[in-house]
Amino acid sequence: MGILEGKVAVITGSSRGLGLAIAETYAREGAKVVLAARTQQAVDEAVQALRAKGYQASGAACDVGDYEQVKALAVHTVQTYGKIDIWVNNAGVAGVFGPTAHIPRERFERVFQTNIMGTYYGSLVALEHFVPQGGGKLINLLGRGDDGPVKFQNAYGSSKYWVKSFTLALAKEYADSGIGIYAFNPGLVDTDMLRQVESLEGYEKQLSRLSTIIRWWGNPPEVPAERALWLASSATDSKTGLVESVLGRKQIIGGLMRDMLRKARRETPRDTSLNITSIKPTMPLKPPSK
Numbered sequence: 001m002g003i004l005e006g007k008v009a010v011i012t013g014s015s016r017g018l019g020l021a022i023a024e025t026y027a028r029e030g031a032k033v034v035l036a037a038r039t040q041q042a043v044d045e046a047v048q049a050l051r052a053k054g055y056q057a058s059g060a061a062c063d064v065g066d067y068e069q070v071k072a073l074a075v076h077t078v079q080t081y082g083k084i085d086i087w088v089n090n091a092g093v094a095g096v097f098g099p100t101a102h103i104p105r106e107r108f109e110r111v112f113q114t115n116i117m118g119t120y121y122g123s124l125v126a127l128e129h130f131v132p133q134g135g136g137k138l139i140n141l142l143g144r145g146d147d148g149p150v151k152f153q154n155a156y157g158s159s160k161y162w163v164k165s166f167t168l169a170l171a172k173e174y175a176d177s178g179i180g181i182y183a184f185n186p187g188l189v190d191t192d193m194l195r196q197v198e199s200l201e202g203y204e205k206q207l208s209r210l211s212t213i214i215r216w217w218g219n220p221p222e223v224p225a226e227r228a229l230w231l232a233s234s235a236t237d238s239k240t241g242l243v244e245s246v247l248g249r250k251q252i253i254g255g256l257m258r259d260m261l262r263k264a265r266r267e268t269p270r271d272t273s274l275n276i277t278s279i280k281p282t283m284p285l286k287p288p289s290k
Contacts, residue, residue, distance in 0.1 A: 002030030003233045008081040010034045010073065012064050012122060013091030015042035017191035021221030022088060022228045027055035029229060031086070034077045035059035056081075064091045064118030065110075074125045086137045086232045087126035089119045094193060095155040097207060098200030102281035107198075108155045115159035123170060127179070135178040137232050140167040142185035142243075152203065164243070171241035180240045182231050186224030187247030188217045190272075201278045203288055214272040216258075217247060 009026045013019040015037035023033045027050055035050075036059060037043050043059035050057040060076045062069045077084050095111040096103045119140050130136030144150055145157020146164040164183050171181040188194070194214065199207055224246045230236065231244055262269060 002028065003229070004086075005030030007031045007085040007232075008034070008077060008083050009086035009088065009232065010036065010077050010084055010126075011088040011090055012036045012062065012073075012118070014059075014088075015039075015046040017193060018186055018189050018221045018224060019088075019090040020046055021225035022090065023057070024050060024053075024055070025222070025225040025229050026086070026232065027053075027057060029233075031232075032056040032058075032081045034073070034080065036062040036064070036073050036091070038063055064089070064122060065113035067117075067121045067124075070118075070121040070125050074129060078129075083133070084126065084129045084136065086139070087122060087130075088139045088141070088228065088232075089122040090141050091118050091122075092141060092143065092159075092193075093156075094197070095153065096198045096200060096279050097152050098203045098279075098281070099152060099285070100154045102200055102283060102285050103155070104279065104282055107279070111155035111159055115156070116162055119163050119166065123166075127170075127174070130179045131174070131177060137180045137182070137236070138167075138170070139182050139184050139228060139231050142183050142245075146183075146185060152206070168241060168243070175240060180231075180236055180238075182236065182240070183243045184224075184228060184231060185243075185245040185247070186227070187219060187245065188214060189221055189224055190214055190218035191221060194218070195273075196275045196277070198277045198279050200281050200285060202281075202285055204276050204278060206288055207274060207276060211272040211274055215269055217252065218272065219246065 009031045011019050011023045014023045014035040027033045035043050035046050040061040047057045047059040058080045060073050062073045093111050093114045096107050126138050140163050142164055143160040146160040150157030167183040
């Protein structure tokens with residue numbers, strides 16, 4: 001019997017990458033999982049892949065920046081499986097790399113609508129189910145910037161700083177409700193979101209260091225998914241307000257040591273190349289200093 005046997009879990013942004021890895025890990029441990037992504041086709045393909053492995057899975061198209069769609073996702077879950085025990089706000093977008101005032105406003109706003117409002121809507125809907133039943137697990141995803149400002153990633157970094165503060169405030173507000181509310185930083189996850197980058201024209205070269213960082217500390221989605229499993233399990237009962245991070249000091253040192261050993265052995269490094277899309281700035285842009 002799996003450690004999530006009998007549980008029902010909703011994971012947003014779960015048609016691929018980390019979200020799909022979390023869904024599969026939960027399903028492996030006995031949970032019925034509900035997947036969500038912007039397009040129905042992507043959801044259907046992910047659901048079919050899980051069902052082909054013998055897992056119980058369903059799904060619905062959902063733009064997390066739209067409150068009505070998030071409510072509909074919860075309705076679909078209850079109609080399909082009868083309840084909601086776990087809700088993971090994983091859906092997120094990275095935004096355009098570059099100085100804030102030169103980034104097209106709609107691109108900046110999209111990050112906030114998805115990462116901030118999407119987390120708020122998901123948390124609100126989850127709590128509407130968890131409070132009456134006196135329990136449940138809410139897991140909100142953090143990321144780079146949750147501990148302070150990040151140059152040229154102001155939209156994403158600021159959104160994750162907000163998510164951390166918002167999540168910990170929720171945990172304090174509902175501390176005596178029986179609900180577990182957690183902030184989870186999965187570290188550097190080697191997914192399409194990480195490799196497919198948008199940058200303002202002229203700032204592409206500054207992203208070259210990201211390839212090296214991925215080589216040092218990038219994990220496949222299955223690694224943080226196991227930590228997300230722990231957060232959703234009974235191991236965290238009565239431990240609301242946890243801030244869990246995959247990338248700690250031990251992992252940082254280990255990544256550097258492995259790369260040094262690879263160089264000493266003259267081994268070919270793994271491919272950590274990026275797919276960069278250039279975006280025109282909204283006004284004349286001074287080239288970045290080296």
